[in-house]
Amino acid sequence: MHYKKTLLILVFISFLFNCKNEEKISSEVLIIPQPSEQTINKGSFILNDSTGIQYDDAFKISAEFLKTYIEEGGNLRFQENNTISFIKDDSLTNEGYILEVLPKNIKIKAKTDQGAFYAAQSLRQLLPPEFENGSFQDEEVIIPCTTIKDEPEFTYRGMHLDVGRHMFSVDFIKKYIDALAMLKMNTFHWHLTEDQGWRIEIKKYPKLQEIAAFRNETLVGHYSDQPHKFDGKTYGGFYTQEEVKDVVAYAKRRFVTVIPEIELPGHAQAAIAAYPELGCTGEQVEVVTKWGVYEEIYCPKEETFTFLENVLDEVLALFPSKYIHIGGDEAPKTRWKNCDHCQALIKKEGLKDEHELQSYFISRIEAYLNSKGRQIIGWDEILEGGLAPNATVMSWRGINGAIEAAKQHHNVIMTPTSHCYFDYYQSENEDEPIAIGGFLPLEKVYSFNPIPDELNEEESKYVLGAQGNIWTEYIKTSEHIEYMAFPRILAMSEVVWSKQENKNYADFVKRVENFHERLDALNINYANHLYEIEGDLLSDNNGLRYQLQTLTDRKTIRFTLDGSEPTVNSEAYTKPIPITESVSIKASVFNSDKKLGTTFSQDINLHKAVGKKITINKEPHKSYPGSGAEGLVNGISGSDSRYGDKEWLGFWGEDIEIIIDLGEETDITSVKTRFHNGQGQWIYAPKAIEFGFDAHGVDSKAKIPEVFDKMLPVIIKADVSSRYIYLKIPNYGIIPEGKQGAGNKAWTFIDEIIVN
Ligand code: ACM
Numbered sequence: 138m139h140y141k142k143t144l145l146i147l148v149f150i151s152f153l154f155n156c157k158n159e160e161k162i163s164s165e166v167l168i169i170p171q172p173s174e175q176t177i178n179k180g181s182f183i184l185n186d187s188t189g190i191q192y193d194d195a196f197k198i199s200a201e202f203l204k205t206y207i208e209e210g211g212n213l214r215f216q217e218n219n220t221i222s223f224i225k226d227d228s229l230t231n232e233g234y235i236l237e238v239l240p241k242n243i244k245i246k247a248k249t250d251q252g253a254f255y256a257a258q259s260l261r262q263l264l265p266p267e268f269e270n271g272s273f274q275d276e277e278v279i280i281p282c283t284t285i286k287d288e289p290e291f292t293y294r295g296m297h298l299d300v301g302r303h304m305f306s307v308d309f310i311k312k313y314i315d316a317l318a319m320l321k322m323n324t325f326h327w328h329l330t331e332d333q334g335w336r337i338e339i340k341k342y343p344k345l346q347e348i349a350a351f352r353n354e355t356l357v358g359h360y361s362d363q364p365h366k367f368d369g370k371t372y373g374g375f376y377t378q379e380e381v382k383d384v385v386a387y388a389k390r391r392f393v394t395v396i397p398e399i400e401l402p403g404h405a406q407a408a409i410a411a412y413p414e415l416g417c418t419g420e421q422v423e424v425v426t427k428w429g430v431y432e433e434i435y436c437p438k439e440e441t442f443t444f445l446e447n448v449l450d451e452v453l454a455l456f457p458s459k460y461i462h463i464g465g466d467e468a469p470k471t472r473w474k475n476c477d478h479c480q481a482l483i484k485k486e487g488l489k490d491e492h493e494l495q496s497y498f499i500s501r502i503e504a505y506l507n508s509k510g511r512q513i514i515g516w517d518e519i520l521e522g523g524l525a526p527n528a529t530v531m532s533w534r535g536i537n538g539a540i541e542a543a544k545q546h547h548n549v550i551m552t553p554t555s556h557c558y559f560d561y562y563q564s565e566n567e568d569e570p571i572a573i574g575g576f577l578p579l580e581k582v583y584s585f586n587p588i589p590d591e592l593n594e595e596e597s598k599y600v601l602g603a604q605g606n607i608w609t610e611y612i613k614t615s616e617h618i619e620y621m622a623f624p625r626i627l628a629m630s631e632v633v634w635s636k637q638e639n640k641n642y643a644d645f646v647k648r649v650e651n652f653h654e655r656l657d658a659l660n661i662n663y664a665n666h667l668y669e670i671e672g673d674l675l676s677d678n679n680g681l682r683y684q685l686q687t688l689t690d691r692k693t694i695r696f697t698l699d700g701s702e703p704t705v706n707s708e709a710y711t712k713p714i715p716i717t718e719s720v721s722i723k724a725s726v727f728n729s730d731k732k733l734g735t736t737f738s739q740d741i742n743l744h745k746a747v748g749k750k751i752t753i754n755k756e757p758h759k760s761y762p763g764s765g766a767e768g769l770v771n772g773i774s775g776s777d778s779r780y781g782d783k784e785w786l787g788f789w790g791e792d793i794e795i796i797i798d799l800g801e802e803t804d805i806t807s808v809k810t811r812f813h814n815g816q817g818q819w820i821y822a823p824k825a826i827e828f829g830f831d832a833h834g835v836d837s838k839a840k841i842p843e844v845f846d847k848m849l850p851v852i853i854k855a856d857v858s859s860r861y862i863y864l865k866i867p868n869y870g871i872i873p874e875g876k877q878g879a880g881n882k883a884w885t886f887i888d889e890i891i892v893n
């Protein structure tokens with residue numbers, strides 16, 4: 138974007154553009170999310186002190202947004218001459234718009250104020266980032282002529298925020314909503330109640346404020362770090378009804394609907410701590426002080442339904458949203474199994490089991506909300522025991538919940554952990570702030586297609602859209618939320634807004650890099666991993682080679698092979714590096730002589746199985762494919778601190794058998810690998826493995842002690858000569874009572890198999 142002091146300079150600059158730097162002008166129309174159609178035209182519009190704005194009441198919100206944005210951001214006053222006009226166009230879709238920047242005027246065409254608001258957001262991105270904070274000081278802005286015809290792919294475009302585990306100020310919630318609106322997202326899912334804290338004022342139940350809103354202390358460090366330590370400090374708070382109203386009204390002016398989540402029947406321990414009669418045992422419990430899933434859930438007694446209906450009455454008065462999220466996830470059935478009331482109710486209602494009792498519970502709440510003109514959304518566990526008649530399913534444990542619900546003709550919203558959990562790590566850098574686990578880099582978010590392959594066209598219509606989720610067990614500050622949300626939210630905005638066929642990751646990255654200045658001006662603490670290096674081992678007719686790539690254009694990668702830090706004098710990378718012995722590669726990205734980002738390191742261990750034939754009887758799980766079976770013998774070990782990168786392979790509940798064919802008889806002295814233990818994430822090392830040194834047989838069995846070691850090494854010592862190595866790795870089995878995910882199948886994560 139270019140702006141200037143005098144007309145004379147303008148002519149000069151334009152001349153430069155037209156003759157020398159065509160690319161520069163066109164590269165300046167960089168919008169996130171990517172519009173449906175966009176053409177760059179000849180000429181430019183000059184936004185200055187003589188620009189006027191024309192609109193009528195139909196476009197009040199969007200026009201006033203733009204007027205304020207330009208007046209306050211650019212210190213420019215609207216007048217008459219060259220105008221920005223809002224024009225009603227009923228041929229467009231509800232959220233669609235056309236933005237035409239012409240030499241003498243800018244036309245915003247829309248059917249609704251909301252569509253016009255999105256046009257204003259696109260126009261905003263054509264103005265200098267200084268407009269974001271009022272620091273723009275020049276007299277005018279040259280906007281390249283362009284025509285943008287745009288509309289969203291999905292009607293539900295959301296972001297979630299958990300305020301139960303940690304709480305954030307109203308000012309921050311507004312900043313978050315502003316960011317959503319800028320990215321044309323239209324839904325804020327406000328997760329208001331949790332085991333660790335109840336965060337919304339309910340006037341009829343004062344103990345929710347006095348007791349449920351506060352916990353005595355909080356877990357320090359990661360749940361998987363044993364033994365657990367606590368900080369000894371009371372933590373809590375809640376949003377008053379006045380604050381909630383203020384947030385909802387604020388969001389409305391930005392076309393963001395706020396959907397409250399009131400969790401039931403699980404994640405209810407804080408409420409039960411305040412009112413023990415809501416639980417099965419009636420015993421006093423505490424507001425929970427660490428993370429995970431807890432057995433105290435609401436007992437389906439009449440007084441519980443009365444409580445929940447009264448709570449919901451106050452919630453409905455605050456939130457005009459069509460949807461109310463009622464939770465439904467992670468509700469262990471232990472209490473219900475041992476409760477006379479629950480068992481009698483199962484009999485009385487002719488229910489098969491506790492899952493059907495959950496379905497009964499949800500259906501009653503749904504009927505209540507339907508009677509008030511509202512619809513429910515629930516996490517995918519609400520499928521178990523039968524869906525409530527009109528429920529929308531939020532699919533988080535992968536996409537199977539969505540497929541099942543859509544096939545039953547229920548609406549679905551996609552939030553699978555694999556692509557939508559922004560509480561996961563976003564980089565393999567070991568210095569990332571502590572996160573719950575997992576690995577969800579920007580590119581993976583970007584690659585998400587909310588429509589599962591398994592659905593036909595008719596069924597696909599039930600997919601309303603998708604949402605990024607931010608759970609805050611490990612996120613205490615608003616800066617940290619921003620770090621986890623940005624830039625992944627930019628990718629999510631394209632997932633839900635832009636056409637699948639228009640998505641292009643390299644182009645997106647260019648726009649993200651350009652967007653950094655705007656995020657800086659907005660004082661948003663985004664993560665920047667654009668200057669990191671991605672390494673890949675190539676194995677083909679040219680032998681083993683290691684490829685280095687970085688996302689952004691016009692940068693140089695420099696590398697060393699002796700373990701030293703790369704400098705501006707290190708060798709510039711031009712082609713894949715031949716690997717003929719074990720090496721330690723270090724590489725960095727340089728912009729001329731300036732080093733960007735962090736140093737990339739990769740050790741390659743050329744052990745005896747590298748590049749050899751490997752077969753596994755099962756495919757790794759779709760969400761954790763690593764680099765496939767070959768990735769277990771590629772000379773590269775997985776991260777030392779987390780699973781889910783390119784080198785760890787994940788299997789869910791399956792017994793696996795691995796055969797490595799070394800091609801010829803080879804002396805073997807050891808076979809080593811690692812298993813991951815992440816009990817909070819349902820991941821367990823196997824209890825024992827079996828192994829052998831021919832293609833099928835098992836010679837021996839190695840018991841793996843049930844010790845707690847996050848990255849459990851297993852070493853098989855040998856003294857054999859063999860062509861084959863055979864490993865049988867049974868799944869841990871069902872997760873025992875008292876552990877996170879009890880009753881579910883455990884995951885197995887396995888790392889490189891190192892043969893010496
Ligand atoms: C969830 O992550 N428990 C919905």
Ligand code: ZN
Pocket residue numbers: 416417435436437472473476477478479
């Ligand atoms: Zn009960």
